[in-house]
Amino acid sequence: MAMYPVDLPAVDDTELTSASENYLASLNAAQSCNEWFRSLLTSKEIAVTPANIRQLQLFEDEHPACTVLALHPPHDQTQVLALYLHKKWWPLDDVLQTSSESRRGLQPVQSVMERLIVFLLSQVVERPRSHGEVRFSLHPPTETCKVLWEDGQAVGFYTIKHKGRLCDSWSSRCYLLPVLDTVLVRRRCRRRGFGLQILHDFCSSFSSEEFLGVSSPLSSDMVAVIRKFLLQHEEHQARLYEVEAPGEWTQRRNIWLNIQLGRYASEQPRPAVLTPPSPCNSSAPLMPTSAQLCDVNQEDRSPSSERSGKGCCSSERTDILGIKAPSRPQRLKESLKWKEAPLRKPRRESPKEMPKRPKRARRTSINE
Incomplete structure (x- = not known):
């Protein structure tokens, strides 16, 4: 089973920082580049030199320093291809994986x-x-x-x-x-x-x-x-x-x-929206109530x-x-x-007020 950095024995922030500083010092002391990293993202080999490495600070300034080394392409310092952890370079995707069930x-x-x-x-x-x-x-x-x-x-x-x-x-x-x-x-x-x-x-x-x-x-x-x-x-x-x-x-x-x-x-x-009652909708219409909220x-x-x-x-x-x-x-x-809105009782016309209308088929309106 493959092991990833998060699954390996735990290290504290002091050990992580000192390992980064020691490795970077050894690279600065080297006369030539003897190490290369093949990026699966770019399908190219990147020279492991101080020029292609930057230190990432994990926490805020007022806290003790905790840094890790990141390898980037020569043309883009913001891109991270790998990190130096547990004495080797790990692809970024591997650092974000685990083998622990x-x-x-x-x-x-x-x-x-x-x-x-x-x-x-x-x-x-x-x-x-x-x-x-x-x-x-x-x-x-x-x-x-x-x-x-x-x-x-x-x-x-x-x-x-x-x-x-x-x-x-x-x-x-x-x-x-x-x-x-x-x-x-x-x-x-x-x-x-x-x-x-x-x-x-x-x-x-x-x-x-x-x-x-x-x-x-x-x-x-x-x-x-x-x-x-x-x-x-x-x-x-x-x-x-x-x-x-x-x-x-x-x-x-x-x-x-x-x-x-x-x-x-x-x-x-x-x-x-007020919906008038009907045989298919016998519940009273709902109206939102006003609320007091400090805004x-x-x-x-x-x-x-x-x-x-x-x-x-x-x-x-x-x-x-x-x-x-x-x-x-x-x-x-x-x-x-929500509170129920009062239903207004429909006004019924008196026989004298009702105009004479021709008889026609009765239709029922249902609001869903």
Whole structure:
């Protein structure tokens, strides 16, 4: 059975960094190139020289350095062909694979190699293709992550900001609810239900929490996935909020309610249509009721981290003042319900007022 880097004996960030530095030093000391790597992607041999190697930093600047060496073509430093791990060069696709039968579905990230996989998915494999997409920021080494494994390959991941955790390193603000911070599914693996699987896992992991957050702003793809999820799981419609750190009530917007109101670009408002009762439709027509929800206007932002696959990211900005938080959040559950509209009793004309009409065949109209 083939073994991959994630299946080999675990190494820590210090060992990974020192191995990279020692190997790079040996290449700089060599007089000539004695090593070549044949790329399956380009079907060409690449010389393993310092000119074709760059160091990738896995974590944010304020954390201890953890680097890995990446081999790239001479003409494109942004492309990664292989990584130097366990004293050899591994093709990029091999680093994202596993031979372990236990790695199925969503699994917590526990080792440095698993964090390397999260880094590769967010920074290398799924790079933004268009100018409008935002790049992910580096995740800290203590970030709670889960990798989604399917058929021996890493196909996605998501990260969580836990309730009570510091929002940043320069203030004392803490998250007031669990927040789904980053979601990514590889482009070639989308439209297979993995986004719904991630949302279900996130909500199930915090079953005792009354409210859950998803980092703002939401991409159109993320809104579509959440809408489908909430249609299937109505019990979560009053739980999921789009939030900005740290998640005060003035920084929350109920996602389901805003979908119904058409406040997302991908969703259009759904006007109520009154259907008169008929023999095939004896139920009373339904009308939506108005709801009270504190809503912060969405302004142009410069998010610090991408949530494109997912479509979520945390962004810091000045909150708009003068908006009062609801004193009783539980009213939202009532506002998401529907009330029966009163039926207007038809006015019957008196015999004197009724004009004489010619008799004709009686027709029945049925609205479905």
